Amino acid sequence: MSWMTDHRPPPSALPPAELAGWVQGQLNRGMEWSEIRRARFRRFATLIKLLSLAFSVASTVILGIQDLDFWASLAFSLGAVGVAISAVEPFFNWRARWVLMEESEVRLRRIRDELEYFLARTPPEAIRFEDVDPYFQRSQEVRTDISRRWLDQRHPDQRGM
Structure with missing residues (x-):
């Protein structure tokens, strides 16, 4: 079950010190959840930008070699793929999602450190x-x-779509 979908209330009848430990565990799970996604979104954002750049540069360079029809057609194909990649990127919005996970991790880390x-x-x-309750409430606010x-x-x- 994902940290974002697991909205269980704290276990009842725990002594306050154990409840604090449970809240720490929740914060650690949340940070781990966002860290994994942040890394994945950063990789996708970087990959999309690099692919788009590579295809755009390759098509421009290849268009400069005008004596071969194969190269010109390859350049136009690469340009078309580059445009398609650039069009798909806003749909997935990897960069914004990466930044969102970065922010969630920072906020959860702060609560955990204070606790x-x-x-x-x-x-x-x-x-x-x-x-202990304020730490749990703040972690819930971050999740929400x-x-x-x-x-x-x-x-x-x-997304404008």
Whole structure:
């Protein structure tokens, strides 16, 4: 089950210190989820840009060699493929998705770091539910915001399609 679709509430009847550990686990899962997707989206964004550039450059260079009909037709073909790749890129919007995952990871890391600092300076017996709840709520807000923005990016009206 994906971190984004797993909206389970915290387990009940956990002592506050264990609840804090559960929230830490949720934050770590969220960061791992966004990190994997961020890397994938970065690779796709880079690949699309490089392919588009390569086909555009190759078609321009090959068009400069005008004494061979094969090369001219190859150049026009590469130009057409380059244009097609450039047209497909906005549909998948890999760069925006990569940046969204980068942002989610930063936000989750901040919450996790703050929780770890709190746990490091607070004796386990002094931790209260009221101390842990804000960290969980903030992680839920990140999840909700990322989910909403993800859907907004994929909505046809937002892509101009």
